[in-house]
Amino acid sequence: MSGGMQMTRAVLMRDLKIAFRSGGGWFYALFFFAVFTALTAIAFGPQLSALASAAPATVWLAAALAIQFAAADAFEGDMRDGSLRAMAAEQGGLFNYWLAKAGALALTAALPMIIAAPFFLTMLGIAFAKGVAMAIILAMGAPALLFIALLTAALASGLRAGGLLATIIAAPFAAPVLVFGVSAARITLADGGLISPEVLILGALSLFMLAVTPVFAIAALRVSLE
Amino acid sequence: MWSRFSNPAKFEALAKTAGPIAFWIFAACAVFGLVNGLLFAPAEQYQGESARIMYVHVPAAWMAMGSYSFIALMSLVAFVWRHSLADVAARSAALPGAVFTALALFTGAVWGKPTWGAYWVWDARLTSMLLLLFIYFGYMAVWQAVPEQARAARFARILALVGFINIPIIKFSVDWWNSLHQPASIIRADGPTIDASMLWPLFAMIIAYTALFTWLVFLGMRADLARQRIEKRGARSPSHPVRVSAESEA
Amino acid sequence: MDFGAHTPYIFVAYAVSIIAISGLIALRIRRFRTSIRAEKDASEH
Secondary structure (H helix, E strand, O other): OHHHHHHHHHHHHHHHHHHHOOOOOOOHHHHHHHHHHHHHHHHHOOOHHHHHHHHHHHHHHHHHHHHHHHHHOOOHHHHHHOHHHHHHOOOOHHHHHHHHHHHHHHHHHHHHHHHHHHHHHHHOOOOHHHHHHHHHHHHHHHHHHHHHHHHHHHHHOOOOOHHHHHHHHHHHHHHHHHHHHHHHHHHHHHHOOOOOHHHHHHHHHHHHHHHHHHHHHHHHHHHHHO | OHHHHHOHHHHHHHHHHHHHHHHHHHHHHHHHHHHHHHHHOOOEOOOEHHHHHHHHHHHHHHHHHHHHHHHHHHHHHHHHHOOHHHHHHHHHHHHHHHHHHHHHHHHHHHHHHHHHOOOOOOOHHHHHHHHHHHHHHHHHHHHHHOOOHHHHHHHHHHHHHHHHHHHHHHHHHHHHHHHHHOOOOOOOOOOOOOOHHHHHHHHHHHHHHHHHHHHHHHHHHHHHHHHHHHHHHHHHOOOOOOOOOOOOOO | OOOHHHHHHHHHHHHHHHHHHHHHHHHHHHHHHHHHHHHHHHHHO
8 A cells, every 4th residue: 555655656756847847848738728728719709708608618628638638648758668567567556657647647737727727718708706616617527538538548558640549539538528517617607606417417527537447547558568 | 159159160150150141131121121111111290201211320320339339248258258259359340330320320411401401410319429430430440550450459448348338428418418409309210109111111121230230240250360360370381471461441 | 202302312311321331241241252362372372
């Protein structure tokens, strides 16, 4: 137990150190999120009323794609330098490794985006308080997106043209998260209530993905290692 | 029974007899269903003549889901008991399944034009069918993306099972999503008003598509098994390299 | 076979279904034949 936790923490700290050092990638997902939001505004035109109605969809699409791309090469480095193989040799090693990767991705990709979301939403014509509520909803669903992204990254790590393929594979699985995320955000925008059935289902989706995806992601990593 | 499916030699013998039987069931039922559906079955009372598209739409939709269930079941067998024959079966089912799914979408769209006034409506069933097609694409892409069959099989199993677990969730979410935007507007064949003269051709077509699927899977599996034997032989005697045609099929 | 205004839709749906399924069958048979032939050739060596 403690050995496993130590390993999880070691991998997590290493990944965070890599991400936050100069030239590290912690802001990539955030940048993607910003660029996607700006492009949406440019595509839809500058009218704030039109943008506000598109805002829930924009935020969720941006988040889903940003997390997908941030996770795309999550396993590449460790696969290449053999450290993944070393960890797979230990009892329960890959689960601890998966846990560390999920944690690192949550802290470097999802969290900056969730914190920044209210500000970007202001630019899309959403009042700041509503933007905060929508960011909280995003935080409910982001874990589901993250677990899906990690699973597809694990599958793609052993494939040719893995990145694009991972996105194709992830798309149908991400659809339910988008459905409930966007409708929860719409409900919050309409009447200001934060707790709706949609939000609860969103949380349930995150829990479900947490329960289901690690097994398959670990199995995929094992195949990639052979 | 089970050993017959897991032993390649016994399977080959089974496929040689069962394949042609499946083909003839397909041919007979398809002729019966098409002739009756187009000529003798009455027009449906609400949708009129366009409901005849049902005889090619419903079986395709049935086999779209049926093929995927088969892939998932075979993947589970391969995952748990490590039967490589199950991988071959799952792979052989992918292309027919994707074609059935595409056909269900296409005939649904053509049916939609006279019914809804538009070829494509984001109806819950059409939308989840579209997502199912994307799952098929991902599954077939995985087979294509890994050159070594044994390795590709192990990735494919994982994806097939994850996809199967997610199908009910996708279905649920799309139903929810659709009910927010527009009420269901079409009277479907599963209503209680269907007449026996329409039911028989429909049943015949469903059996025809199922038999067709069975036959195609047997054919695909026998082709794959032959290729595997060639590869094995080629590996044993490298002095006589065997050229296997490069055409590939997921 | 005249189905009034619905005729083209019905014909297109049936025609595309039949063509797609025929194509699928042709593809499978061709692949089956080439594989079996390749195996036979290989065993003659």
